[in-house]
Amino acid sequence: MVTIKDVALLAGVSASTVSRAITGDVQVNEPTRLRVQEAISALGYRPNRIARNLRRQRSETIGVVVSDIENPHFTRAVRAIEDAAYRQGYRVILCNTDETLEKQQAYLEVLAAEQVVGVILVPADAADPTVSELLDMKIPVVAFDRRVDDDRADAVFADNRDAAKVATTHLIASGRRHVAFISGRANIQTGAERLHGYEEVMSLHGMDAIVGVGDFRQDTARLAMLRLLDQHPDIGGVVVANNLMVIGVLEALRFRDVTVPGDIALVGIDEPAWASLVQPALTTLGQPTQQMANRAFELLIERISGKREATRFEVFHFQLHVRDSCGRRQFDLSH
Amino acid sequence: MVTIKDVALLAGVSASTVSRAITGDVQVNEPTRLRVQEAISALGYRPNRIARNLRRQRSETIGVVVSDIENPHFTRAVRAIEDAAYRQGYRVILCNTDETLEKQQAYLEVLAAEQVVGVILVPADAADPTVSELLDMKIPVVAFDRRVDDDRADAVFADNRDAAKVATTHLIASGRRHVAFISGRANIQTGAERLHGYEEVMSLHGMDAIVGVGDFRQDTARLAMLRLLDQHPDIGGVVVANNLMVIGVLEALRFRDVTVPGDIALVGIDEPAWASLVQPALTTLGQPTQQMANRAFELLIERISGKREATRFEVFHFQLHVRDSCGRRQFDLSH
C-alpha cells in the first residue's frame, strides 16, 4: 500500500504539504502542488479514508436503516438517498431491521461505532432509547416514513391517516357498503394511522368497522382476507394498508372467485410499479416517495453541516390514482 | 466520547488489557475481565471501529455494487447479501452504477479507500481495470450476475443464453411463428447472452430473427415494441429480456389493442413479484436470485478468510414458470 509518506518522498516535500495539496483548503504553492499531483498519479496513491476519518473524528458515511428494502416504497427511497449521497460524496451503509427493535438497536450501535455522520431511520420502534444515544453523540437522525419520540430528530412522513380516509371515502362514495380494511401492524405508526383514518370515516358514516389484521406482508394479508370473506360474506369494498398486502389480498380474492370490482371494490395504499398492470388496474393512494427521500437527505445534510438547530417535521400528501379496481371507470364508460 | 483509556482508568488496568478483554482472543484473568466489563457498561463504552480498523489495516465492511437496486432481481440479491453480512458481523455499503463505467470506477475507488474487506459487483463493464486494482490490493471481488475479465475474481451467474433458448423454444412449440425478441443492452453480458440464445433457436428453426433493441428499461422497451408492431404486423410471440421491460411491452400491446396471448404470446425473463398478478399471468423464466446471492457472499467470505485460492465460477439455472401469457393454459382447459 502506498501512503502519504511515499508521495512526500517522491515529490520532495513533507507529508503535511501533500495532505494540504490534496484537501485543498489551505494555500499551497502552485509548482509544489503540481509536483505533488504528479507523484500521486505516478504512484497511484489513494488517501486512506480510515486514517483520515480517525484523525478528523468523523466519517463520510451515512447510515440508512429501513424495515425491508424489498418493500418498493423503501427501495425507491433508498435509491433516491443513495443518489443524493453519491453526488455529495457520502457513502451509504444499508441496514434492514425487519421491523424488529433488536435489529434496529444492533444496527444503530454499529453505526455509532462506525462514526457515521448521520442516520436516516425508518423506526421500527419510536421509543428506542438508542436513537437518543445517537443524538447525544451529536449524530443527527432523520426519521423517515414515521416519527420517533425524541424530538431532536427531524422527521419526513406522509399523512397516512388522511390516505386511509380518502381511500375509505372513495369506496363509500362509489356506492360500496360493508367496507373492510386489511391493516398493517398497529404498533407501527403508519399502520396505526392508516387504521385510524379508516375507522374515523366508517364511524362518521355510522358504519361498523370490519378489520382484518395483517402485518404489512403478503402472506398474512392473504390469510386475513380469507378469514374476512368467511366472516363477512357481504363485504363490498376493501382498503388495503400497503402494497405488499395488496398482492396477498388479490390472491385471496381470486382463490375464492370473488371478482374485482364486481363483487368487491379495492383501493390499495402505496403505488407500486405494477399498479396499472394487475387485473383490474389498481386504484391506489401513492405517496411522493422520491421527493420525501430527497427531503430527508437535505434535512440530514443541514444538520451535518450545522446549518439548522430547530427540529423540523415535514408532512407530505398522498395522491389518489383512480383506476379500475373500484369500478369508477366503468361508470365513466357508461356516459 | 468515552475511549478505551477511560475504561482502563475506571477498571484500574491498562488500555492493553481492556483491548484484550474486549476482543477475547488472548487470555485475560477472569476477575480483571469482569472489572473491565463493569467499567464498560458503567461508561457505556463502544470501541471506535475506525481506530480499530486503522490499526488492524482492514475494516469489517463489504461493498455491494449493483446497476440499480430498483430492479427487483438486484433488490432481492442485495437483501440476501445484507442479511448474511449482518449475521456474520459485516456492514454493507450500497452502490448503484446505472450501468455506467464512470460510476463503477468512482465507487470501486471509494471502496478501496474505505478499505473494505471485499466487494460483490454486478459489473457494468467487464474490462474495467479498477477491478484489477482492487484485486492487486488483495481485496477480493465476486462478480454477480455477470463475469469480469480478470480471472482472479470469482463469479456467480445464471445461464442466460439457455434461458432465452428455453423461452424462444417454448413459444415456437406453442405454435407461434414470427417470434420477436425485445433485447437488453448488447454490451452487457446478460443482454448479449440472452440475445444470442434467442438468435440461436430462431436460426435452428430456419426463422428470421426479429429484434427490438431495448436497454433493460421500461420506456425504451415500450418504444421498441411499438416500432416492432409497425414493422412486423405478423408477430405471433415475443420474448422480453428482463422484468422491467415486460412492463413497457405490456403497455405497448395494450395501447395498440393487441391481446395476450390471443394475438401475441409473451414470455418474460426474470420472475418479479407481480408475475402472476398481471393480466394475463406471465409465463416467465426465473433465476434463483436469493440462492445466487447467498452463494456469492459465501464465496466472498472464503476469500476474505483466506480459505480458498482458486477462482470459482458458479452457474445457476433458470426455471420456466408456465402461466397464461403464452396461451398454454387455454390448451389445457380445452382437454
Added chain:
DNA sequence: CTGAAAGCGCTTACAG
C-alpha cells in the same frame, strides 16, 4: 496474565 511502547496513515495547530 499484564503493562509500556510503538505504530496504523492521516490532519492540523504551531512555528518559522
Added chain:
DNA sequence: CTGAAAGCGCTTACAG
C-alpha cells in the same frame, strides 16, 4: 507557503 510534531483511538509484538 512549508515542516516538525503531536495525536486521533485503537491493537499487538515485546518484555516481564
